[in-house]
Amino acid sequence: MRPNLRVRGVVKMDPADPSKDGGEPGKKTALLLLGCPEVPVQMGIALYLASRLEKSGISVGVAGNPSVIQLIRVSDPDQHYVKRVMNLEKAMADLIEGRVHPDITVAFAHNDAGISYAATVRHVSASPLYLIIFGREAEALAALAEFECEKIVERAVHNPAQLKKKIDKVFGWAASKS
């Protein structure tokens, strides 16, 4: 089932420390959880998603390990695409403890650990979960993700074009052919 991006009721803001990272009251929020940055398509797709979601009026936070955070800050020095970054472990702790309630969560997985993180998110958070599975083992990894989520699977390593196409379709960003 495709989760609905429209949110009803009171929107709770993340991150946990809005005074520092500047939550925008009244805006829907998305949390992107990135895995190890060793597969090139992840960073391009993350920046693309952040850009599209922000343009849709959704406040985006991106969580990753220190290398991921440095890659984002170097790739997007003026913070055009990603305004808020956070440590992955801190983001997971905040989700588990219920301190943040993103309206949608997008988890990236190209290895077993990525699926484990997504499974944990599914268990502790009620928000719609999109799971982007990529890399050379994409199909095999997708079979491990038996929990409820919207899976976007593509054997992408260097070239993000096909994965982007699938993401556009799922999020309703595909160009109309009519």
Added chain:
Amino acid sequence: MGCIEELKYETILSHASFKECREYVKEHFKERIEVDPGFKIFDSYIIGIPPILVGIEGDAVVFPYTKPCHGTFLLRIECSDEVDRLRKKR
């Protein structure tokens, strides 16, 4: 999750899959406890795909510890307090 790395631990499996760690605990430890993803152990949260099995052996806890770039490690840490806490969970 930095705290665990500061404790005295023994690595039973390294760079493993989550399933491999689960199977190892199932096969090698008679006393096992099932916990949920996000369960706190040694002040860290367990990341994983349910069912998550934690093994107990004497005063030691055997549990999966996942890192984004390195997969899952099966760690063994001696701590009677944590063992008592886990046993009370049953």
